[in-house]
Amino acid sequence: MTQTPKLQDFNLFPQHVGTWDGTWTICDPEGNKLQQFTAVLEQRIEENQWRQTNHQTYADGSTETQEFVGVVLSHGELEITSDNPPFSNYKTLAKELDDRLILFKIWQKETNTLRAIELIHLVADGYRVRTTQSFTPDGTLQSIMTIVETKR
Template identity: 25%
Template sequence: MGIREDMPLLARHEGVWDGVYTYYNAAGEKIDEHKSRLFCRFKEGSEHPYHQTNHYTWDDGRTDIREFPATYADKRVWWDNELIKGWAAEVGLDEYNRTVMLYWQRQGDPSLYLYEMIQLSDDGQSRCRTWHWIRNGNLETRTAIQEKLVSRDWAAIEKEMEAQAV
């Protein structure tokens, strides 16, 4: 079986998502916020059958783009790139089939790791995500993310963006 068959909940995340990331320190004070556009792609038969690209924009004009190509094995998506090393898996105990869990560690910083929980709405049109950043066993940061599905057709939107960049 392939990634789509083994991870049907994750496959429901395929597409383009617009959202807002809000970061809070351990005391619950907001320390950052920015908008996002995420491309979640499934490319079966590829070396990286899952590939996510995150576009971030801040109100002050800053931007950042991050690529997260991933491999697939044992009903998990696996990342190992210059930024992170970790995995994503569906939570089988969730009888409603809404929850995906991620674990990753920043490359070069073994004292910091992160757990992420993604909740997909039943209609598949919105999702919320929470990150817990843990350093040396203590909570350092929480990230709350709210997203809406823009389109399942990520390829068409990529083509539009490429055409606009020319």
């Protein structure tokens, strides 16, 4: 019987544990800014699961909180779930690509249609850049998001 790998032994995910402050910028396919907001992400490992809480603050002062849980599939690979809509409708796989890059692939559960691809680049200790390509249900590019974050 194969033992489930320990998340704390992964190459890259443990380097992301902590509290991150960031600015999220969403643009249309032509690069025109649609929305910008700030967020604080709390990322931790608990009982061999990835636990993430996003606290987002919008320009109008409104806030939103989202929770995510990652379960180990194999060394360097997690399945991410959430009870928060719209994320509860998605299947998400996250995979360490090397010592600096994590790739997220997100599908619509109902149709198995690819909805987004996110690349997280740990540029330096305490500094990362995330880029997301989001797609409509028919596969057309819907938006591009850039997130620049620093660790507290």
